[in-house]
Amino acid sequence: xxxxxxxxxxxxxxxxxxxxxxxxxxxxxxxxxxxxxxxxxxxxxxxxxxxxxxxxxxxxxxxxxxxxxxxxxxxxxxxxxxxxxxxxxxxxxxxxxxxxxxxxxxxxxxxxxxxxxxxxxxxxxxxxxxxxxxxxxxxxxxxxxxxxxxxxxxxxxxxxxxxxxxxxxxxxxxxxxxxxxxxxxxxxxxxxxxxxxxxxxxxxxxxxxxxxxxxxxxxxxxxxxxxxxxxxxxxxxxxxxxxxxxxxxxxxxxxxxxxxxxxxxxxxxxxxxxxxxxxxxxxxxxxxxxxxxxxxxxxxxxxxxxxxxxxxxxxxxxxxxxxxxxxxxxxxxxxxxxxxxxxxxxxxxxxxxxxxxxxxxxxxxxxxxxxxxxxxxxxxxxxxxxxxxxxxxxxxxxxxxxxxxxxxxxxxxxxxxxxxxxxxxxxx
Amino acid sequence: xxxxxxxxxxxxxxxxxxxxxxxxxxxxxxxxxxxxxxxxxxxxxxxxxxxxxxxxxxxxxxxxxxxxxxxxxxxxxxxxxxxxxxxxxxxxxxxxxxxxxxxxxxxxxxxxxxxxxxxxxxxxxxxxxxxxxxxxxxxxxxxxxxxxxxxxxxxxxxxxxxxxxxxxxxxxxxxxxxxxxxxxxxxxxxxxxxxxxxxxxxxxxxxxxxxxxxxxxxxxxxxxxxxxxxxxxxxxxxxxxxxxxxxxxxxxxxxxxxxxxxxxxxxxxxxxxxxxxxxxxxxxxxxxxxxxxxxxxxxxxxxxxxxxxxxxxxxxxxxxxxxxxxxxxxxxxxxxxxxxxxxxxxxxxxxxxxxxxxxxxxxxxxxxxxxxxxxxxxxxxxxxxxxxxxxxxxxxxxxxxxxxxxxxxxxxxxxxxxxxxxxxxxxxxxxxxxxxxxxxxxxxxxxxxxxxxxxxxxxxxxxxxxxxxxxxxxxx
Numbered sequence: 001x002x003x004x005x006x007x008x009x010x011x012x013x014x015x016x017x018x019x020x021x022x023x024x025x026x027x028x029x030x031x032x033x034x035x036x037x038x039x040x041x042x043x044x045x046x047x048x049x050x051x052x053x054x055x056x057x058x059x060x061x062x063x064x065x066x067x068x069x070x071x072x073x074x075x076x077x078x079x080x081x082x083x084x085x086x087x088x089x090x091x092x093x094x095x096x097x098x099x100x101x102x103x104x105x106x107x108x109x110x111x112x113x114x115x116x117x118x119x120x121x122x123x124x125x126x127x128x129x130x131x132x133x134x135x136x137x138x139x140x141x142x143x144x145x146x147x148x149x150x151x152x153x154x155x156x157x158x159x160x161x162x163x164x165x166x167x168x169x170x171x172x173x174x175x176x177x178x179x180x181x182x183x184x185x186x187x188x189x190x191x192x193x194x195x196x197x198x199x200x201x202x203x204x205x206x207x208x209x210x211x212x213x214x215x216x217x218x219x220x221x222x223x224x225x226x227x228x229x230x231x232x233x234x235x236x237x238x239x240x241x242x243x244x245x246x247x248x249x250x251x252x253x254x255x256x257x258x259x260x261x262x263x264x265x266x267x268x269x270x271x272x273x274x275x276x277x278x279x280x281x282x283x284x285x286x287x288x289x290x291x292x293x294x295x296x297x298x299x300x301x302x303x304x305x306x307x308x309x310x311x312x313x314x315x316x317x318x319x320x321x322x323x324x325x326x327x328x329x330x331x332x333x334x335x336x337x338x339x340x341x342x343x344x345x346x347x348x349x350x351x352x353x354x355x356x357x358x359x360x361x362x363x364x365x366x367x368x369x370x371x372x373x374x375x376x377x378x379x380x381x382x383x384x385x386x387x388x389x390x391x392x393x394x395x396x397x398x399x400x401x402x403x404x405x406x407x408x409x410x411x412x413x414x415x416x417x418x419x420x421x422x423x424x425x426x427x428x
Numbered sequence: 429x430x431x432x433x434x435x436x437x438x439x440x441x442x443x444x445x446x447x448x449x450x451x452x453x454x455x456x457x458x459x460x461x462x463x464x465x466x467x468x469x470x471x472x473x474x475x476x477x478x479x480x481x482x483x484x485x486x487x488x489x490x491x492x493x494x495x496x497x498x499x500x501x502x503x504x505x506x507x508x509x510x511x512x513x514x515x516x517x518x519x520x521x522x523x524x525x526x527x528x529x530x531x532x533x534x535x536x537x538x539x540x541x542x543x544x545x546x547x548x549x550x551x552x553x554x555x556x557x558x559x560x561x562x563x564x565x566x567x568x569x570x571x572x573x574x575x576x577x578x579x580x581x582x583x584x585x586x587x588x589x590x591x592x593x594x595x596x597x598x599x600x601x602x603x604x605x606x607x608x609x610x611x612x613x614x615x616x617x618x619x620x621x622x623x624x625x626x627x628x629x630x631x632x633x634x635x636x637x638x639x640x641x642x643x644x645x646x647x648x649x650x651x652x653x654x655x656x657x658x659x660x661x662x663x664x665x666x667x668x669x670x671x672x673x674x675x676x677x678x679x680x681x682x683x684x685x686x687x688x689x690x691x692x693x694x695x696x697x698x699x700x701x702x703x704x705x706x707x708x709x710x711x712x713x714x715x716x717x718x719x720x721x722x723x724x725x726x727x728x729x730x731x732x733x734x735x736x737x738x739x740x741x742x743x744x745x746x747x748x749x750x751x752x753x754x755x756x757x758x759x760x761x762x763x764x765x766x767x768x769x770x771x772x773x774x775x776x777x778x779x780x781x782x783x784x785x786x787x788x789x790x791x792x793x794x795x796x797x798x799x800x801x802x803x804x805x806x807x808x809x810x811x812x813x814x815x816x817x818x819x820x821x822x823x824x825x826x827x828x829x830x831x832x833x834x835x836x837x838x839x840x841x842x843x844x845x846x847x848x849x850x851x852x853x854x855x856x857x858x859x860x861x862x863x864x865x866x867x868x869x870x871x872x873x874x875x876x877x878x879x880x881x882x883x884x885x886x887x888x889x890x891x892x893x894x895x896x897x898x899x900x901x902x903x904x
Contacts, residue, residue, distance in 0.1 A: 015694070016753040017600040017622060024756040026553075051545035060768075064539045071535070072525045072738040076506070108585050108762045115761045123495040140760050145495065253550075260549045260767030275494040278501050282617050283592045284585040288766060289738035290538070 023140040027389045034374060035383035041416045043327075043405045044373075044383040046192070046345055050410050052258040053312055056298050060261075063293035070290045077277055078106030078265070079292035085299040086250075086265055092303070094238045102270035105277055106287050110222045110251035110264035113276075115141055116283075117218050117247045117266065120275035122147040126183035131169065133193055133390035133399070135220065138186050151392040152177050153399070154196060156339075164196040164341045165231075171205055178209055184216040185209075190223040190233065193348050193390055193404040195341020197231045200239075207239045216272070217242065222251035222264075225313040227343040228321050237267070244269045247276075252295040254345075256312065257408075261291040320345075320407065323414055327407045330418045334425040338405075345408045348387050352401040367400040376403075382420045501617045505866040509850070519893045521882040522850075522860040524670065524824060525737040528797075528887050531790055533779060534734050537772035547768045554755050555583030555743070556770035562777035563728075567745055569784070571716050579748040582755050583765050587700040587729035587742035590754075591618055593761070594696050594725050594744060597753035599624040603661035608647065610867035610876060612670050612698065628869040629655050631672065641818040642674040642826075649683055656687050662694040663687075665714065668701040671867055671881040672826055673819020675705065681714045689719045694750070700729035700742070701822040703791040706799045709820045715746070722747050725754070730773045734790065735885070739769050798823060798885060805884045805891065812898040823885040826864060830878045845877040853880075859897045 035042050042049075051057065063070050077083070080100075087100035098104065107113040114137060122128060124146035130138050132153040142149050152174050154167040187206065189198040198206075210217050217236055224233045237246035252263035266276060298312075305311040327347060328338040337350035351372050358364075360378075363371040369386035377383045387402035407414065510523050541547045554560070560577035568575045575581065584590040591614060599605060601623035607615050609630040619626045629652055631645040638644045665684060667676040676684075688695050697714050705711045715724040725746040731737035744754050776790075783789035787796075805825060806816040815828035829849055836848045846863035854860050864879040884891070 013692075014600075015598060015750065016756075017596060017598055019600075020597055020753050020756040023760050024752070026759055045550075047549045049545075049549070052548050057542060057548070060542045061539050064535055064542070068527060068529045070738065071530050071736045072527070073523070074738060108765075111763045112761060120494055120498060123497075137760065137763070144760050145497075258548045260547060260551060262762070262764065262766045275498060278494070278498040282498070282501055282614065282621050283589070283761070284740070285588045285614070286586070286738070286740055288740045288769060291766060291769075 019144050019146075023144050027136060028385075031373065031377075031383065031385055034377050038377050038381060038383075040377045040381045040383035041413060041420060042383045043407070043409065043413070043417055044385045046385075046406050046408075047253075047259040048257045048408045049413055050257065052256050053315075055301060055312075056256045056258055056294065059294040059297035060258075060290065062297070063290040066290075066293065070293060072289065073286050074289040074292065076281055076286055077101070078104055078287070079289060079296065082106055082263075082265075082292040082296040082299075085296045085303070086267065089299050089303050090267055092306075094235055096238065096243055098267060099270065103267055103273055105266045105273050105280060106292060107264045107266060107280065108284055108287055109253060109262040110220065110249045111137060111262075112280075112284070113249045113264045113266045114138065114218070114220065116276040116279045117249070118142060118145050118147070119279045119283075121216060121247075121272070122183055125181065127179060127181040129174075129177050129182060129185040129215075130392075131185070131187050132392060132395055133191070133387060134186065135188060135192050136389060138220075139392070147183070148181070149392065150177050150179075150182070151395060153391070153395050154191075154194065162338065162340055164191070164194045164339055164343075167194055167196050167339075168202065169205070174205070175209060178213045178215065182213055182215050184218055186218045186220065187236065188220040188222075189236075190221075190226060190341070190343030192223070192344055193346045193385070193387055194339065195344045195346055195348070197227050197233060197342040197344075198236075200234050203234055203236045204239060207236055207242050210245060211241050215245070217246045219246055219248050221248055222254040223344040224250065225255055226317050226320060226345065228317060228324060229342060231342040233343065244271070247272060252291075252298075256295065256298050257316065261295070263287065263291050263295045323407045323409070323411070326414055327405060327417070330414075330421045331405070334421050339402075345406050347405050347407055348402045349405065350402055367396060369400045369403055373403055380420050380424055382417055497621055497623070501621060505613055505862070509860070509862060518854060518858045518860050519890060519897060520860045521884070521886065521890075521894055522862045524883045524885075525731075526735045526823075526885040527890055528735060528885060530735040531776070534736060534772055534776045537775040538768055541768035541771040541775075544771075547771055549767065550764055551767040551770065553759060553764045554578070555581055555765070556767060556774065559583060559770040559774040559777075562774045562781065563743055563745070566777050566781050566784075567726075567728075569781070571713060573716075573721070575745060576748065580745060580751055582744045582751055582758055583770060584742045584744060584754075584758065585762060585765055586731060586740040587698065587727050588614060589740070589762070590725075590727040590742045590744040591615070591696070591698065593754040593757040594727070595619060595622040595624070596761075597757045598694060598696075598725075598750065599661055602659065604657065604659040605661055606652075606655050606663040608663075608665060608669075609869060609872050610669075610671055610864055611664070612666060613866055615664050616869075624661065625659075626869075627655050627660070628872065630868065630872045630875060631669075631674065633875075639818075640815070642669070642672045642820050644817070645672055645674050647680065647683070652683070653687060656691040656693065658691075660691055660693050662696055664696045664698065666698040667711070667714075668699075668704060668819070668821030670701065670822055671824045671862070671864055672817065673822040673824055675709050675711060675820040676714075678712045678717075681712055682717060685714060685717045685720050688723060693723070695720065695724040697724055697726045699726055700732045702728065703733055704795050704798060704823055705821045706795060706802065706819070711821065722749075725750055730769075730776075734773065734776050735794070739773070741765060741769055741773055801884045801886070801891060805882065805894075808891075808895045808898050809882075812901040817879075823883055825882050825884060826879045827861075827882055828879055844873050846880055850880055857897050857901070859894060 083100040083104045087098040091098045118141045122145045127148045127150050128142045129150045157166045219236050237248045247268045250265050253259035331338045331349050335354045339348050358371050358375050367388045369388050373386045385404040388396045388400040391399050560581045564575040564577035595618045599622035603624040604627050605619045605624045606627045616626045702711050715726050728743050730741035780789050809816045817826040839848045844865040850863045861880040864876045865873045868876050
């Protein structure tokens, strides 16, 4: 029931479409606003506070100055130079020949790729298995298409472990979630917020179930280039018989630290892509041209430098490797227990052994981690995100002792966070 | 090199849509298609396509088929015609985008924005603050009211994205939506994708003395009134209209407003060409009529405003209690629009806000430049024996090709005359246009099949090339 002041009720019947019900709340806004209000050092925001690499910025400038056609409509399903560079690049990575025109769709960020996938493939009543913790839009997008969310959590095999590697899916529990109504499963590797990088055996287990039950797999791989400690990113689409049932999603924003460009893509078998194209051309029709041109140039460069030290896909994880370690040791110094992520942008920390007097009635009905985050923001000036928002209502209570930190930040930001945490630990 | 790839790219995309219909291994899916889809699903060229499916695709089971919401929505006139016209030897007056450069200051603003670190990362979901503030100032001034930049504006991926957010946010299963023909072709599939039912009403050519302009086309008041019923959720209007170029007068808008108020419906007003108004005419915003602000969503476009269609930024302006539903859709579809583009558009608006009403303002200088092109185009067409419909606004012109009496009986496809004519013209005359029946429903086809649409926001060399073709029309 939407609360509308009496004067504004201009229609006697419902105005909004039912599909907007239950998906209107935005969990991020509250925490973003709080961080801004308290001018907190922000390790909550999931994006870099540094600039994209020079070659990427230059590519964009070149595109902007590149002639009149850079400012007009390009090919609907993806700028030719970009789909070509994506197909060439990922064909080599996967060993599968990817057709640039049939098997690739460029979207407004990976977010829109997810939207197109759900809209094109999920019908009212279809079940979609979502592995928790999950990026919250999976749930709202499934809901918006009338699908039914079925959750299965990653759980730490070993108590008090300090690596995302020990968080796994129970084979029996996962298998039990597949029913005749299951249309798709959504996985995210490397995972946000946990940082887990699925191993080949784990993906094979999922693949076996997908094949057995004839289910699609939506694989959100936006952090694919960010793996640490020798962990390798594996594409489930490259496993046998998975190409024709997997929707692989990537992000120019995460790949090149330019989240504000909103260039994403889907790579999948043509017979799936064509349905996503239908959604795409009835929703936005085109993506902006210049940014696509710039991402294309960036991929062409990376293709040539792949595996070499000059490759951004080597440099960025190398830089973040150290920041990750630095943050982990700062968190440990105040008694927080970080779970070392194998990949991605984020680190979660177990807050259960830190005793805090929240002293804040306004949050008393909220989950423990939400209360902690708000207290940390207000009292210590450090902003983070509670992890229970990445869980379904049924599992939220089980996972309300973790908070998420983003370490894809300037050294100065992490130094400021370190200062705050040091002061806190000294004050104990 | 790039344009060759584009040709190939577009040609192949045309192939895919057609071949799906011809070669789908999913019989059930095809059957539902035939039953449910509208005529629009069959708007395609007869491109010969021998593309075959690989064996892995033939394994596609019935479970991997599309969701019901996209049944019949896979065809699209643009995918068909842009592929054919992508040949660089063809003078393209078809697809509606400028080949004139955008103002240099917007390009510079974009280059500058991208050099600022923060501008390359996510901005506010519902619209970059500097842009929504600029929009609220510009439209506040134009509408004569305070517009809240955060609650009454949503920035979207083009005017197209605003139309989508509006339909998804406000149109439900079973809702009827009145659409005036000829209409920008996405209105119908978007209404259908939202589960709504399009109800069409044509603009009619008045009898008696004609001005030879888009003002000759009108809505019959009784006919319009008959389209409203208790299921009507909204009416979509487009002013200036694509493709006719009609600018709805205040009286016409009042007539529509009266019906909206009487039947308690919403109004979605697509005003992307709002600044392209030629001398002697005035753009009126239906949202400014009494009782209409609270029930109207007004849509605008940076692409059309600043001649940067490839930037794909648009916006919806309206009351909070409507905009919030569009914002919900945005939050669940794209989340946010690109930052540097929004910053650059904000600067473009700030600059022109100060110049509004003066000749240096782009909103005055562009229509002035286009009016000359419009008149030149019209004169050339008349000389070639065609009858242009002079538009009051926008950058398209309808052309009546009846008097050419072009014999197309050799073309066997079962298509409207204008489709055949455009294909023939592309092939024989190397001049591309868009058939106008792409913009109308089945029943109105016969009233529009002797018209084609030309786009005149083109540089002089393009118009010179078109002129050369048209001058020689009768000679071949």
